[in-house]
Amino acid sequence: MLFVPVTLCMVVVVATIKSVGFYTQNDGQRLIYTPFPEDTDTVGQRALHSILNATIMITVIIVMTLVLVLLYKYRCYKVIQGWLFLSSLLLLFFFSYIYLKEVFKTYNVAMDYFTLAIIIWNFGVVGMMCIHWKGPLRLQQAYLIMISALMALVFIKYLPEWTAWLILAVISVYDLLAVLCPKGPLRILVETAQERNEPIFPALIYSSTMVWLVNMADTDRPQRNSTEAEPPQQDAVASPAPSTQSQDDGGFNSTWVNQQEHQLGAIQSTEETRREVQEMPSDRPPVEEDDEERGVKLGLGDFIFYSMLVGKASAAASGDWNTTLACFVAILIGLCLTLLLLAIFKKALPALPISIFFGLVFYFATDNLVRPFMDKLALHQFYI
C-alpha cells in the first residue's frame, strides 16, 4: 500500500540522478543553511564543517517546527496557509522548471520558451489545484510524489556529502524525539489538532495539500484532510515540519487505497503527513470495511528523506546498483516495521528513524563490504 508511492518516488529520484548529470554536479553552490564547504584540506576540517552544517540545518528545522506549532496553537491559520501556498507555488513552478530545463539539456531537446511556459504553467496550476483544492485522487498522489522527488533532488544536489549523511542521521533522531517525547513539537501539534477536533488544516507545514476525502460507505460527506509537503525553498525557510492532518472526526484518517478503489470503485484520497505515520481508529460509524482502508498516512518529509537516501546512495556509491538496491530494500523493511509498530501501538509514530537507520547501515555496509565481494564474484562469474 505505502510501498507503491515510496517506490515510485525513489524510482523517479534514482532515474533522474542516473540520467541527468545536473543533480550530481558540484557547482560549488550551497544552500544558505549549509554555509561551510566540504572541500577542505584535512579530514578533520571536513568533519567539523559537516557537523556545523548539520547543526545549522537541524536548528533551522527545529525553529521552523516550533514556529509552526506556535502558529497553529494560536490559531494563525491564515499565516500558515499563505506560507504553505507560497512554498508549493515555488516548488511547483520554479523547481519543476529547473528540472525540466536540465532534462532537456541532458537529452538535447530543443524547446522554445513559449511551449515551455505553457507546459510549466499548466503543470503548476493543475498542481496547485490538486494539492490545495480538489482533484482526482491519482493526480494528487502523482503531484505529491513529484514534489517530494523534486525536493529530494534539491537536497541531493545542494547538500555536500558528509553533511547529507549527518543530516539524515540527526533528523531521524529529531523525528523520534519530536513525535514521542511529551513536550515534542510534533506531538503537541498532533494533540492540539485532536483536541480541537478540527479538520487537519493545511497550515501546519510549509506547503499543505488539501485532499478531499469522500467516504464511500458514509454519506458522501466530503472531509478535508490536508497534508503538508515540505518544500524548502532556497530563499525562504525550509523545514520538514511534521504534517498534521485531521478530519472532522478528529481522527487522522486517510487512506491510501489502491485496492479498494480498484475493487469497489470508491474515491478515496490519501494524504501524506510529514513524518508521522498515524493510524486513526475511526470514531465515525464503522465504515472502514477492512484494514486497508484504515488510514495510514506518511508524511511527505518521509518520502523526501527516503528518496534522498536512496538517491545519494545511487549518486555517491561506487558499488552502483547493488548499494542502491540494498538501501531500497532496507528502507522498505523499515517502513514495514514502522507500520507494524503502528498497528500495535495505534498512535502517531515517527516514520523516519527505523528506515533511515537501516538505510544508513546498509549503505555503508554494502558499499564497503559487499561491493568488493560481489565485484570479485562477478569477475570470476561465481554465483552464490
Next chain:
Amino acid sequence: MTASVFFGCTFIAFGPAIALFLFTIAREPLRVIFLIAGAFFWLVSLLLSSLVWFISVQISNKESAVQQKGLLIFGVVLSVLLQETFRFAYYKLLKKANEGLLTLSQEETMPISIRQLAYVSGLGFGFMSGAFSVVNILADSVGPGTVGIHGDSQHYFLSSAFMTMAIILLHMFWGVVFFDACEKSRWWAVAAVVISHLVVSCLTFQNPEYVASLIPTYVILFVMGIWAFYSAGGSFRNLKLCLTCKDKDFLLSNHRSR
C-alpha cells in the same frame, strides 16, 4: 547491439520472476511484504558473509592470487551456508509471526498459508540474489565496450543472464521444498536443498566453461522444480485438470464459469 543485449539479458534473467511477481504477488500487499522481508533476510546473510570474507582478505596475503581465489571459494561456500541458515531463520520467524498475524487481523483463518509464504519467501530470496548478481553486469552491458577483449568468453552477458534466471527459479523451488521439509521435519530434504545449493554454486567455479556449469544447473533446476511441484501439493491429476480448465475448485474460487 548494446541496447538489445541489455534488454535481452534483462528479460532472460528477470522475465519469469517478474511474471510470477505480477501475476501472483503484486495484488496482495501481505505477500509483497513477505517478499521484501525475504529479500531483506538474503541481504543480511550476504552482508555477514561479505564481512567474514573481507576480514579474511585483510589478514591474508594480498599478493598471492591462489590464496585470494581460495578465499573467494571459501567466501562462496560460507555465503551459501549462511543463506540457507537465514532461510531457516526466516522460516522460524514466519511460524512465530503467523500466530501474531492471526491475532492482529482478528480473523479466524490465517490470511496467508505457510505454503504461500514458502513460495513468496523463496521468490524474495531469488529476486535479491539475482539482482545482486546481475544488475551491475546489465548496467555495463548498455554502455560502450567490447566483450572479452582480453580473450575472455564472448558469451559473458548471455551466460550470466541464463545463470541468473536459473538461480532465481532455484531459490523459489528451494524455498518451497525447504519450508515443506521443515513443516514435516524431514531433515534429509533440508540437507538435500543445502547440498543442491552448494552444488550449483560450486558448478559456477568452472565458468567460463559454460557447458559444464549451465547444463547441470538447469538439470538441477528441472529436478527441483518437479520436487517443489509435488511438495506444494501438485500432482499429475491436478496438472491435467488445470490445463484443461476443468479444475472445479479453482473455478469456483475464482467465480468463473467453466
